[in-house]
Amino acid sequence: MARKSHVQTTINGETVEFLCESRQSLLEVLRDELHLTGAKEGCNNGNCGACSVILDGRLVNSCLVLGVETEGKSVETIEGLAEPDKLHPxxxxxxxNAALQCGICTPGFIMSAKALLDQNPNPTEHEIRYxxxxxxxxxxxxxxIVRAVLDAAAAK
Amino acid sequence: MQDFAYIAANTVSEAVTLLDEKGQSARILAGGTDLIVQVREARRDVDWMIDIKSIPEVNVLDYNADTGLTLGAAVECYKVYAVDEICDAYPGLVDATKIIGGTAIQGRAAVGGNLCNASPAADCIPPLIVLNASCVIAGPNGERELPVEQFCTGPGQTAFENGEMLVSLKIPVPANNSSSFYLRFIPRNEMDIAVVGAGASVTLDNAKQTIVSARIALGAVAPTPLFAEEASALLAGREVSDAAIDEAAQAAQSIARPISDMRGTAEQRTHLVGVLTRRALNGAIQRVRDAA
Structure with missing residues (x-):
């Protein structure tokens, strides 16, 4: 059994402590240790974006971040978006917009869209697609999906 | 994924000491967008991962109109294109940082990491070559500088000696009336690996009619990115014309030694070198002429 490190980080505004092996990705820590299963494992190599989360204000693929790298950092996941009685716009x-079917990609798309709207509240369709x-x-x-992001921007 | 030890180094000398001690079993971690996948897919055997992102020198992003750009080895792509002065001075490098992966990759991946991964198709390397960038390398015997075109020695292979790491890249101030351009051919619109990449920088005379000097570099057509030295040299002193640009493009084609693989055949790649070299040169010339 590999040695585990103690990591303290902020997830969706709350201080969280966990133990993890160096080889565990942030995605594995979120899903397997913290039971935050919103971020999904698709390709596990940075191509698909299903595991997108926001790390210190920046969109990242959580499969390409090690859990131990998040010491002292701030992570936003899909679980932090809705309020108790209200969904996020x-x-x-x-x-x-019926912008989902199976839903596997949806948490990643929504976190990616949130990262975009946080820094550019009125993106063009072109900017959204890129x-x-x-x-x-x-x-x-x-x-x-693109129409949903345009609508969300307009609703703000 | 194989087990490994993770160490966050706080100083260059701490990282170098570890690298020197652990040898080939240690690897520097910056953005991790290549390294983590390589270890997960058992394409690279790593027992020690040395995270350098807490080291101040590798996070420097400093542009100075007198001394040029110092780009720390771990500075992420998105930070490069967020600085207006860098976009103005080094547009060819900015072209590359904007097309490496998608948004989430650009949030983590570093220009220095793209170089150290030493892929023949790395998008940042041709623009670094045409911008005369040099590597600041720290090792057990101190620091040394190496031109980027001498850094890659084979696919995934670099000029690093045991215990050495990249601290930063230095790019000189561009000359007056100069600009740069990078483009690649991919079958999709975004999110792909270059079939061929081409970078060019040009310096024109004050009338913007004659080429004072030019540099051309190619990606994905040899075991390493290539500096097209002869093609670059034959443009010096030539008037801007299709004939001169065609000659340079043909000279660039003559040094390409591509392989055929799933991304394209050697024949297609050689053809693309000509097309992309012309477009890179014309793109850089247009940028000089468009500048006020």
Missing amino acids: IQDAFLE WLAGNLCRCTGYDK
Whole structure:
């Protein structure tokens, strides 16, 4: 059994402590240690974006970050978006636009869209498509997703 | 994934000492977008991962109109294109940082890491070569500098001696009336690996009609990115013309020695070297002429 490190980080605004092996990715820590299963494992090599989370304000693939690297950092995941009685506007827009089918890519798309709107509240369709190029969807197609992000931006 | 020890180094000398001690079993971790995948897929055997992101020198991003750009080895791609002065001075490098992976990759991947991974298709390397960038390398015997075109020695192979690491890249101030351009051919719009990449930098005279000097570099057509030295030299002193640019493109084609693989055949790649070299040169010339 490999030695585990103690890591303290902030996840969705709350201080969290966990033990993990060096080889565990942030995605594995989120899902297997902290039971935050919103971020999904798709390709596990940085191509699909299903595991997208926001690390210190920047969109990253959590499969390409080691859990031990998050010491002292701040992580935002899909679980932190909705309020107890209200969905986040991006989540509402995805529902209204039917921008999901199987849902595996959806948490990644929504976190990616949030990272975009946090820094550019009024993106053009072109900017949205480029920003989301690292998130793959294999069933809905991208038009509904892009429209949902445009709507979410307009609703803000 | 194989088990390994993770160490966050706080100083260059701490990282160098560890690298020197552990030899081939240690590897520097910056953005990890190549390294973590290589270890996970058992393509690289690593017992020690040395995270350098807490070391101040590798996070420097400093542009100075007198001394040029110091780009720390771990500075992520997105930080490069966020600085207006860098976009103005080194547009060819900015072209590359904007097309490496998607947003999430650009949030982690470093230009220095792209260089040290030493892929023949690395998008950052041709623009670094045409911008006369040099590597600042720290090792057990102190620091040394090496031109980027001498850094890669084979696919995934570099000029590092045991215990050495990249601290930063230095790019000189561009001359007046100069600019740079990088482009690649990929079958998709985004998120792909170059079938061929080409970078060019040009310096024109004050009338913007004659080429004072030029540099051309190619990616994905040899075991390492190539500096097209002869093609670059034959443009010096020539008036800007299709004929001169065609000659340079043909000279660039003559040094390409591509392989055929799933991304393209050797024949297609050789053809693309000509097309992309012309476009890179014309793109850089246009940028000089568009500048006020």
